[in-house]
Amino acid sequence: MSNTAWETLSNQAVATAGIVYFLALVVYLAEWASLRQPAADRELVGVGGGAEPAASAAAPAAGAPAARTAFLGRLGILLTALACAAHFVALVGRGMAADPNRVPWGNMYEFTLSGTFVVALLYVVLYKKFALGWMGPLVVGFVVATLMVAVIWLYDAVAPLTEALNSPWLVIHVISAVIATGAFTLGGIASVMYLVRMRAERRAAAAERPLSRWLDRVPQLDALDRLAYRVHAFAFPVWTFAVLITGPIWAHEAWSRYWNWDPKEVWAFITWVVYAGYLHARATAGWKGRKAALLALVGVATLWFNFIGINYFSTTSQHAYAAERIVP
Amino acid sequence: MTTPRRPSPPLRSPERRRGEPGPSGDSAAKRDSERRPGELTARELGRWTWRQITSMRTALLLLLLLALAAIPGSVIPQADVDSLAVTRWKDQHPKLTPIYQKLDLFSVYSSPWFSAVYLLLVLSLVGCIIPRLLVYYRALRAQPPAAPRHLTRMPVQASYTTEQAPADVLEQARGVLGRRHRLRATGDGDDYVAAERGYLREAGNLVFHLSLLVVLAGVAMGSLWGYQGGVILVQGTTFSNNLTQYDDFKPGGLFRQDQMKNFRFSVDDFSVDWLKSGPRFGQARKFEAALSYRTGDAEPRKYNLRVNHPLEIDGTDVFLIGHGYAPVITIRDGSGQVVCTGPTPFLPRDASFLSYGVVKCPTAKPGQIGLEGMFYPSFEMQNGNPVTVFGDDLNPTLSMLSYTGDLGLDDGRSQSVYVLDKAKATPLKKADGKPMRVDLQPGDTVELPDGLGTVTFDRVDPWIRVQISQTPGKGIALLGVILALIGLCGSLFIRPRRVWVRAVPAEDGTGTRVEVAVLDRSGNGETDEVLARLLPQLKKESQ
Numbered sequence: 001m002s003n004t005a006w007e008t009l010s011n012q013a014v015a016t017a018g019i020v021y022f023l024a025l026v027v028y029l030a031e032w033a034s035l036r037q038p039a040a041d042r043e044l045v046g047v048g049g050g051a052e053p054a055a056s057a058a059a060p061a062a063g064a065p066a067a068r069t070a071f072l073g074r075l076g077i078l079l080t081a082l083a084c085a086a087h088f089v090a091l092v093g094r095g096m097a098a099d100p101n102r103v104p105w106g107n108m109y110e111f112t113l114s115g116t117f118v119v120a121l122l123y124v125v126l127y128k129k130f131a132l133g134w135m136g137p138l139v140v141g142f143v144v145a146t147l148m149v150a151v152i153w154l155y156d157a158v159a160p161l162t163e164a165l166n167s168p169w170l171v172i173h174v175i176s177a178v179i180a181t182g183a184f185t186l187g188g189i190a191s192v193m194y195l196v197r198m199r200a201e202r203r204a205a206a207a208e209r210p211l212s213r214w215l216d217r218v219p220q221l222d223a224l225d226r227l228a229y230r231v232h233a234f235a236f237p238v239w240t241f242a243v244l245i246t247g248p249i250w251a252h253e254a255w256s257r258y259w260n261w262d263p264k265e266v267w268a269f270i271t272w273v274v275y276a277g278y279l280h281a282r283a284t285a286g287w288k289g290r291k292a293a294l295l296a297l298v299g300v301a302t303l304w305f306n307f308i309g310i311n312y313f314s315t316t317s318q319h320a321y322a323a324e325r326i327v328p
Numbered sequence: 329m330t331t332p333r334r335p336s337p338p339l340r341s342p343e344r345r346r347g348e349p350g351p352s353g354d355s356a357a358k359r360d361s362e363r364r365p366g367e368l369t370a371r372e373l374g375r376w377t378w379r380q381i382t383s384m385r386t387a388l389l390l391l392l393l394l395a396l397a398a399i400p401g402s403v404i405p406q407a408d409v410d411s412l413a414v415t416r417w418k419d420q421h422p423k424l425t426p427i428y429q430k431l432d433l434f435s436v437y438s439s440p441w442f443s444a445v446y447l448l449l450v451l452s453l454v455g456c457i458i459p460r461l462l463v464y465y466r467a468l469r470a471q472p473p474a475a476p477r478h479l480t481r482m483p484v485q486a487s488y489t490t491e492q493a494p495a496d497v498l499e500q501a502r503g504v505l506g507r508r509h510r511l512r513a514t515g516d517g518d519d520y521v522a523a524e525r526g527y528l529r530e531a532g533n534l535v536f537h538l539s540l541l542v543v544l545a546g547v548a549m550g551s552l553w554g555y556q557g558g559v560i561l562v563q564g565t566t567f568s569n570n571l572t573q574y575d576d577f578k579p580g581g582l583f584r585q586d587q588m589k590n591f592r593f594s595v596d597d598f599s600v601d602w603l604k605s606g607p608r609f610g611q612a613r614k615f616e617a618a619l620s621y622r623t624g625d626a627e628p629r630k631y632n633l634r635v636n637h638p639l640e641i642d643g644t645d646v647f648l649i650g651h652g653y654a655p656v657i658t659i660r661d662g663s664g665q666v667v668c669t670g671p672t673p674f675l676p677r678d679a680s681f682l683s684y685g686v687v688k689c690p691t692a693k694p695g696q697i698g699l700e701g702m703f704y705p706s707f708e709m710q711n712g713n714p715v716t717v718f719g720d721d722l723n724p725t726l727s728m729l730s731y732t733g734d735l736g737l738d739d740g741r742s743q744s745v746y747v748l749d750k751a752k753a754t755p756l757k758k759a760d761g762k763p764m765r766v767d768l769q770p771g772d773t774v775e776l777p778d779g780l781g782t783v784t785f786d787r788v789d790p791w792i793r794v795q796i797s798q799t800p801g802k803g804i805a806l807l808g809v810i811l812a813l814i815g816l817c818g819s820l821f822i823r824p825r826r827v828w829v830r831a832v833p834a835e836d837g838t839g840t841r842v843e844v845a846v847l848d849r850s851g852n853g854e855t856d857e858v859l860a861r862l863l864p865q866l867k868k869e870s871q
């Protein structure tokens with residue numbers, strides 16, 4: 001296959017992935033909608049539901065609607081997995097289209113493609129283990145939106161790597177950074193849901209009515225908190241490895257200084273410190289739960305700001321991927 | 329550290345352990361009652377301050393403060409990173425500049441206020457780590473704690489009855505738990521087994537925090553004893569590692585000149601690969617400088633210096649960080665004598681390698697000669713404008729203005745080689761009164777007016793910019809982060825757990841009643857799952 005053919009394939013695969021993710025989103029939303037049953041049904045299961053979600057999830061009383069919900073849920077994850085496969089093809093295509101062939105991490109478009117891929121992949125892989133079904137619409141929604149940003153604003157033709165990027169450290173550094181980014185994003189989603197559910201629970205308690213049914217599917221607060229912690233606990237060492245070990249080693253080889261307080265480095269450091277704060281917060285009385293979740297969101301915000309935003313704020317970054325750096 | 333406020337006594341986090349009231353707690357309380365409210369002795373105040381500084385909450389706030397304090401440096405240009413950008417910024421914001429300067433906003437990361445934040449954090453860290461090291465040392469030697477009296481009141485517990493005698497049940501439990509737990513030595517008449525595991529978690533945590541200090545030490549060494557210098561070297565020239573040879577030099581605070589290693593290298597050749605097609609048309613790649621280097625009197629050796637492949641000589645690193653063109657220009661003065669000749673590095677303005685440079689020839693007679701202007705690697709006229717269409721030197725062209733008079737080189741002030749001092753110089757004019765331009769291609773010669781002489785453009789040589797640096801402590805810093813990562817993984821993934829199994833004769837007299845409780849001390853573990861896994865094992869073995 002020629003390079004242009006690979007590039008075309010990649011573009012088509014991105015489009016396909018985008019469409020299928022979107023379909024998955026629609027299905028997930030339908031799943032959510034199907035949880036909001038007519039009032040009569042609701043009466044039947046709603047009473048126990050508010051207090052005991054586990055029971056309501058399995059409640060046979062819902063009958064046909066429950067079967068439909070389950071079917072939609074399965075369809076959703078299936079579509080997500082398919083889209084994820086197309087997403088992967090898109091990445092491979094980018095790498096194969098370049099001459100010489102390379103990892104698909106040459107510019108912001110490719111980084112964003114990779115980052116969203118990891119988010120989707122982690123979701124699909126962890127779906128069973130952590131019963132992440134409830135997270136579907138959020139994950140897919142995030143991926144679709146970010147892919148759109150990538151295609152519309154960040155698109156860049158396939159090109160060889162700039163000289164500084166041409167290093168084995170690129171592979172190690174970026175793989176770990178992208179994996180950590182994907183995991184932090186999932187952790188952020190869990191933290192958002194923690195806050196949403198906490199608020200809903202408080203309101204429901206105040207109004208003395210059961211929790212709305214779609215929130216019922218979201219795990220309980222302590223489970224959400226623990227899930228968020230576990231994902232963050234996985235992501236944090238990976239991030240440490242990416243930005244505090246491989247990053248400096250590579251920076252030392254390419255730019256002669258292992259740490260230069262370059263804006264990208266500064267924000268990677270800020271992200272690291274905020275997440276260290278998150279881990280501390282979970283061990284500090286009075287910061288558990290809500291405040292920790294808020295910190296996790298600050299962390300995700302700094303992370304994605306660094307990933308995409310800082311490029312537009314600062315012109316001095318040596319990480320300006322598209323620009324040729326070796327001009328004194 | 330404040331005294332514990334959380335109600336559930338068994339959940340002892342490290343924070344609580346540090347916070348346990350010392351032996352003086354009671355007497356202090358007594359003394360308190362005899363004093364007026366608000367009164368504090370200096371000692372108490374000191375202790376209170378120390379507790380505040382080393383509390384977990386303070387650590388957390390300091391961490392957030394550190395994150396916040398790092399932000400300005402990413403939006404305001406930093407002198408250490410890009411001094412050119414700082415100068416540009418200052419020109420654009422004359423009003424803000426003095427304020428920013430007062431606040432050290434152009435050198436945030438070495439400013440007193442930024443240092444204050446991280447030094448406080450270090451203080452807090454030390455104050456936090458040392459007591460915990462002692463606590464950990466004691467915990468390592470201590471036995472797992474005895475079983476609480478009422479296991480069934482623990483949050484995660486189970487009980488069942490079995491036919492087996494209590495002693496047998498406990499024996500089995502020891503077998504099951506003993507493989508992966510430390511067991512409490514049983515006293516006579518104990519009706520339980522107490523087991524604990526996951527001691528390494530706290531060790532990991534301590535290693536992590538201590539390693540942060542190691543990293544800091546490594547970084548500090550680099551900035552105190554290290555140096556970075558840059559120099560532009562034209563192909564064919566030789567560099568000896570000597571302060572006078574550097575174009576710019578940034579030593580650390582404790583740098584001594586005798587640290588500089590004795591070596592030399594010459595740039596034999598430099599090549600670049602220019603992309604002639606595709607979306608990155610015009611981008612340069614595969615920069616390669618062939619060096620011969622020697623240390624002291626050793627035999628010369630060869631090295632191909634490339635981006636991402638620095639050369640290490642004797643603990644000093646040499647990096648290729650830039651390149652450009654040096655037109656070789658020869659000036660003959662009025663008498664036809666060659667007065668100035670050689671390559672002059674021109675500085676690239678942008679990625680097209682349109683370059684700016686200056687030639688000064690103060691020894692020419694009857695008048696000094698100065699040239700200032702542009703070099704176009706691939707010259708072309710487009711719509712009447714001179715441009716360079718490519719970075720490669722496919723059609724090298726010089727276009728400079730010429731000056732004579734006093735170039736300001738005689739009054740002893742140091743002057744940048746890239747700036748022509750035109751204060752006392754006059755532009756040369758052609759016979760028709762237009763400025764005298766020196767527009768040349770290799771091999772061309774132009775005659776200056778007023779019998780000043782001639783200028784010849786012989787050829788173009790490439791130059792490279794190398795960065796030469798010593799970064800002592802970089803190995804220590806690296807070791808520090810690696811240790812930190814290992815400690816971190818231990819701290820995050822090891823689950824500290826206590827398990828108790830109690831076996832007592834059942835109340836109704838038939839068989840034995842077994843109670844099992846699991847406690848995860850990190851508060852993050854799946855204790856229910858652990859219990860669920862443990863129960864069948866206990867039951868199976870007891871059959």
Ligand code: HEM
Nearest residue numbers: 276279283342343382383384387449452453456533819820
């Ligand atoms: C220099 C800045 C610091 C950083 C980057 C940092 C980072 C971290 C990280 C990432 C963790 C998570 C590991 C774990 O959960 O076990 C942690 C835990 C911990 N840190 Fe720090 N820390 C810093 C300073 C401090 C200070 C000053 C204290 C003392 C007040 C402290 C006390 C603790 C404690 C007690 C834990 C264990 C929490 C637990 O049991 O989960 N740290 N720290």
